[in-house]
Amino acid sequence: MSESREPRARVIPEATVARLAVYLRVLTGLADAGRASVSSGELASAAGVNPAGLRKDLSYLGPCGVRGVGYAVPALRERLARALGVEQSRSCVLVGMGNLGSALAGYAGFGTRGFSFVGLLDADPARVGDVVGGTAVRPVDDLEQVVAEHGVTIAVVTTPAPVAQSVCDRLVDAGVRSIVNFAPVALQVPAGVDVRQVDLSVELQVLAFLDQQKGVQVVGEQVVLP
Amino acid sequence: MSESREPRARVIPEATVARLAVYLRVLTGLADAGRASVSSGELASAAGVNPAGLRKDLSYLGPCGVRGVGYAVPALRERLARALGVEQSRSCVLVGMGNLGSALAGYAGFGTRGFSFVGLLDADPARVGDVVGGTAVRPVDDLEQVVAEHGVTIAVVTTPAPVAQSVCDRLVDAGVRSIVNFAPVALQVPAGVDVRQVDLSVELQVLAFLDQQKGVQVVGEQVVLP
DNA sequence: CGGACTTTGTTCCTGCGTTCACAAGCGGTT
DNA sequence: AACCGCTTGTGAACGCAGGAACAAAGTCCG
Numbered sequence: 088m089s090e091s092r093e094p095r096a097r098v099i100p101e102a103t104v105a106r107l108a109v110y111l112r113v114l115t116g117l118a119d120a121g122r123a124s125v126s127s128g129e130l131a132s133a134a135g136v137n138p139a140g141l142r143k144d145l146s147y148l149g150p151c152g153v154r155g156v157g158y159a160v161p162a163l164r165e166r167l168a169r170a171l172g173v174e175q176s177r178s179c180v181l182v183g184m185g186n187l188g189s190a191l192a193g194y195a196g197f198g199t200r201g202f203s204f205v206g207l208l209d210a211d212p213a214r215v216g217d218v219v220g221g222t223a224v225r226p227v228d229d230l231e232q233v234v235a236e237h238g239v240t241i242a243v244v245t246t247p248a249p250v251a252q253s254v255c256d257r258l259v260d261a262g263v264r265s266i267v268n269f270a271p272v273a274l275q276v277p278a279g280v281d282v283r284q285v286d287l288s289v290e291l292q293v294l295a296f297l298d299q300q301k302g303v304q305v306v307g308e309q310v311v312l313p
Numbered sequence: 314m315s316e317s318r319e320p321r322a323r324v325i326p327e328a329t330v331a332r333l334a335v336y337l338r339v340l341t342g343l344a345d346a347g348r349a350s351v352s353s354g355e356l357a358s359a360a361g362v363n364p365a366g367l368r369k370d371l372s373y374l375g376p377c378g379v380r381g382v383g384y385a386v387p388a389l390r391e392r393l394a395r396a397l398g399v400e401q402s403r404s405c406v407l408v409g410m411g412n413l414g415s416a417l418a419g420y421a422g423f424g425t426r427g428f429s430f431v432g433l434l435d436a437d438p439a440r441v442g443d444v445v446g447g448t449a450v451r452p453v454d455d456l457e458q459v460v461a462e463h464g465v466t467i468a469v470v471t472t473p474a475p476v477a478q479s480v481c482d483r484l485v486d487a488g489v490r491s492i493v494n495f496a497p498v499a500l501q502v503p504a505g506v507d508v509r510q511v512d513l514s515v516e517l518q519v520l521a522f523l524d525q526q527k528g529v530q531v532v533g534e535q536v537v538l539p
Numbered sequence: 540c541g542g543a544c545t546t547t548g549t550t551c552c553t554g555c556g557t558t559c560a561c562a563a564g565c566g567g568t569t
Numbered sequence: 570a571a572c573c574g575c576t577t578g579t580g581a582a583c584g585c586a587g588g589a590a591c592a593a594a595g596t597c598c599g
Binding site for chain 2: 108112170172189196201240266273274279286
Binding site for chain 2: 575577578
């Protein structure tokens with residue numbers, strides 16, 4: 088494995104990475120449908136983005152299309168999967184088996200994208216032993232042990248807000264370097280640890296704000312109430 | 314209600330609106346703890362953002378702090394709530410009562426932020442009649458009726474991917490103008506309708522990508538494998 | 540075999556978001 | 570009453586993402 092195998096694109100913007108994951112999902116659907124090639128326009132439409140932006144995103148991986156024809160679906164799919172690191176299955180732990188945690192653990196879409204939950208943890212003894220998505224729930228005291236056993240580096244936090252920070256601290260101490268946090272608090276982590284905050288009520292509030300603004304049309308200096 | 318009541322800030326960037334919702338949540342916690350005032354530094358730390366950025370965000374609402382002192386917690390909370398439109402309760406419908414839909418419908422955090430689910434809809438007759446979060450599940454055929462009854466303009470879609478687009482079309486035809494979509498497809502909507510896409514597996518894949526890049530340190534021209 | 544059409548890859552440019560840094564203003568203190 | 574320190578609010582610069590337009594390249598057809 089020479090380090091000069093990839094001749095381009097040292098750094099890929101985070102916004103582009105997120106879109107690449109979407110492209111990969113669309114391509115998987117096209118491959119299942121038996122499609123051999125796609126144009127940037129069709130792919131962009133299915134992904135909900137601008138065609139030129141899609142081509143720029145893909146160009147970070149180096150040239151991977153054929154001019155005048157389009158992109159070969161299986162080859163592009165393979166290339167995206169390698170770039171995103173989907174080829175190797177990644178072990179994750181999920182802490183907090185409430186409604187949301189159970190929904191995530193039972194979602195089959197993660198397994199097909201290279202993620203496997205090797206540990207489902209909860210503090211409630213009544214939930215320990217339940218089997219969700221083929222994995223048994225273990226007590227949260229096993230956190231460090233599970234992380235060490237499987238070399239876990241990615242964790243999903245779906246605990247109540249008051250305990251999210253302490254769970255996060257334990258995860259980081261155990262060696263986890265990447266966390267998706269659904270609890271509505273901003274986690275404090277040392278440098279080198281990535282946190283992605285997913286806040287469901289914030290999404291709704293942004294929509295409500297845009298919705299309320301839509302109701303008020305400003306024409307010149309005059310406010311028109313429809 | 315004169316239109317010159319608010320002397321500033323005609324347009325608020327969407328990124329700022331999302332952060333304002335976070336500030337509002339932090340402020341509510343501080344108010345419950347009995348705090349009377351906060352500095353931008355403390356508030357920014359709790360929200361996980363830059364202090365200067367926080368002050369700029371708040372400045373879109375006009376001056377609302379006291380120099381040398383900080384921000385009055387109750388007053389700022391009230392101001393944010395008004396700006397985000399939390400004062401008036403907003404009626405929403407939720408389509409797709411699977412694991413994720415049930416988790417969202419049962420989440421008490423929405424109710425305290427001005428949202429009430431007036432309709433929970435599902436296509437599965439076995440789920441119809443279940444009571445989640447105090448509301449009974451109704452058949453998806455009632456969609457148009459529920460939207461019209463309550464004047465709903467906001468909808469949450471948690472259906473399986475194959476039916477998300479058709480559900481979306483029905484929602485838009487019924488008058489819904491804002492949609493949060495959890496199904497892993499890009500919804501096609503006419504102009505004037507806002508869609509916020511929440512893709513849980515994309516979040517994980519972005520983390521996995523950053524995680525895999527963290528494993529490779531590039532020093533000068535040399536690649537160092539730890 | 541050559542030309543024209545189609546589609547990619549790239550470059551430029553515009554606009555937005557974020558960050559830094561400084562001036563303005565208020566409370567506390569002497 | 571005046572000074573000093575602290576915090577807000579704002580102005581400017583930087584960097585980045587997004588979009589449009591153009592050039593390169595390959596295929597299909599005459």
